[in-house]
Amino acid sequence: MNKTADINDIRKLFPALEQSVNSKKLVYLDNGATAQKPQQVTDLVNLMNSGINGNIHRAVHELSSKTTELYENSREEVMLFLNAAHREEIIFTSGTTAAINLVAASFGDKFLKRGDAVLISEAEHHSNIVPWQLICEKKGALLKVLPVDDCGHWRMDMLDALLDENVKIVSVSHVSNVLGLINPVEELISMAHSRGIPVMVDGAQSVVHLNIDVQKMDCDFFVFSGHKLYGPTGTGVLYGKRELLEEMPPWMGGGDMVETVTFEKTTYAPLPLKFEAGTPNFIGAAALARAVMFVNSLDKEFTQKQEHAVVNFMVEELSKIEGLKLYGTQGDRISLFSFTIDGVHPADLAMIMDKMGIALRSGQMCAEPLMRRYGVEAMLRASFAVYNTLEEAEYFITSLKRAIKMLS
Ligand code: PLP
Numbered sequence: 001m002n003k004t005a006d007i008n009d010i011r012k013l014f015p016a017l018e019q020s021v022n023s024k025k026l027v028y029l030d031n032g033a034t035a036q037k038p039q040q041v042t043d044l045v046n047l048m049n050s051g052i053n054g055n056i057h058r059a060v061h062e063l064s065s066k067t068t069e070l071y072e073n074s075r076e077e078v079m080l081f082l083n084a085a086h087r088e089e090i091i092f093t094s095g096t097t098a099a100i101n102l103v104a105a106s107f108g109d110k111f112l113k114r115g116d117a118v119l120i121s122e123a124e125h126h127s128n129i130v131p132w133q134l135i136c137e138k139k140g141a142l143l144k145v146l147p148v149d150d151c152g153h154w155r156m157d158m159l160d161a162l163l164d165e166n167v168k169i170v171s172v173s174h175v176s177n178v179l180g181l182i183n184p185v186e187e188l189i190s191m192a193h194s195r196g197i198p199v200m201v202d203g204a205q206s207v208v209h210l211n212i213d214v215q216k217m218d219c220d221f222f223v224f225s226g227h228k229l230y231g232p233t234g235t236g237v238l239y240g241k242r243e244l245l246e247e248m249p250p251w252m253g254g255g256d257m258v259e260t261v262t263f264e265k266t267t268y269a270p271l272p273l274k275f276e277a278g279t280p281n282f283i284g285a286a287a288l289a290r291a292v293m294f295v296n297s298l299d300k301e302f303t304q305k306q307e308h309a310v311v312n313f314m315v316e317e318l319s320k321i322e323g324l325k326l327y328g329t330q331g332d333r334i335s336l337f338s339f340t341i342d343g344v345h346p347a348d349l350a351m352i353m354d355k356m357g358i359a360l361r362s363g364q365m366c367a368e369p370l371m372r373r374y375g376v377e378a379m380l381r382a383s384f385a386v387y388n389t390l391e392e393a394e395y396f397i398t399s400l401k402r403a404i405k406m407l408s
Pocket of ligand 1: 032033095096097098125127128173175176177202204205225
């Protein structure tokens with residue numbers, strides 16, 4: 001099948017991009033928060049909600065068979081997408097946050113004890129900080145932090161000392177939702193593994209922009225959200241190496257995750273169901289597979305070329321704006337840019353630009369410690385997706401300059 005290599009063909013698949021906002025054609029640059037959905041994703045959600053609807057795994061009737069098949073096929077699709085070795089290594093969750101909480105609670109319950117430590121980086125989303133704080137508090141373990149330098153890069157020179165014998169797990173983002181830099185996860189994983197320490201990679205931002213191969217990366221866990229990958233909200237994935245997942249206790253109890261239940265003792269279902277208690281979002285999971293199929297239908301060479309063009313243009317143009325500070329510089333990055341401008345509040349800028357039809361993110365970006373690291377209270381972020389054009393980037397830069405003038 002021919003892969004799509006034309007941005008107008010891609011845009012046609014996204015009805016949301018057709019709308020006007022504040023009487024201006026929408027320029028949607030808040031993809032790091034959530035992406036728009038292609039027609040094939042919303043069509044499947046509608047189709048299932050309006051008919052192909054029966055609870056999975058539980059019944060012999062036709063509708064249940066159909067939804068079960070869609071759900072399990074989706075697991076297969078995600079397995080291939082991540083190049084996981086086994087289908088049982090793919091656990092459906094409600095998102096990145098749920099997946100991290102699952103690992104923190106379950107892995108932490110089994111493997112953390114008083115005096116142990118968990119290592120994260122200074123550039124984590126709250127979702128990759130708070131779950132670890134919760135389990136560390138419960139277990140009397142310590143949360144250690146790998147700092148970033150002024151450019152936003154991990155202080156790899158400090159890693160050796162930080163990875164001491166107390167560290168039982170490392171959990172880091174592949175790409176920070178603020179800095180947009182592609183972190184050297186493979187180097188970190190290899191160092192951690194040489195000390196027998198497993199690593200979880202938060203792929204919420206990277207999975208949309210990079211090719212992920214969990215076997216090549218050799219991460220022990222990889223997590224992402226469906227809604228940032230052109231899929232439905234309330235969906236997400238935890239990939240985990242089978243041997244580790246098998247050793248970990250269930251996180252939530254309920255239907256579908258059990259083998260036998262008596263009042264005295266319950267035995268658990270094998271992977272992956274052990275971690276999928278209750279009725280899952282089976283419609284969402286099936287639609288997530290459609291989103292993955294959409295991504296697979298794109299010409300990778302074309303999308304990467306397009307992304308490089310946007311990155312080069314944005315970095316160059318942003319650097320020309322007086323008083324603008326870009327966070328995350330020097331090195332490979334995705335098309336996500338967070339910045340501040342002297343004397344102008346990001347929220348005011350975001351509001352004016354909304355009036356110009358441009359959707360941006362402003363605020364603490366769910367990364368308060370990183371805001372503190374750079375001594376700011378808030379930033380403004382423009383994040384691009386495969387359907388964003390270079391013309392939109394140009395319109396963004398012109399509008400930003402106009403908005404700054406209005407506020408200065
Ligand atoms: N991790 C990173 C790097 C993110 O960017 C986000 C969301 O922005 C999350 C975790 C949390 O994702 P979700 O809210 O979909 O669970």
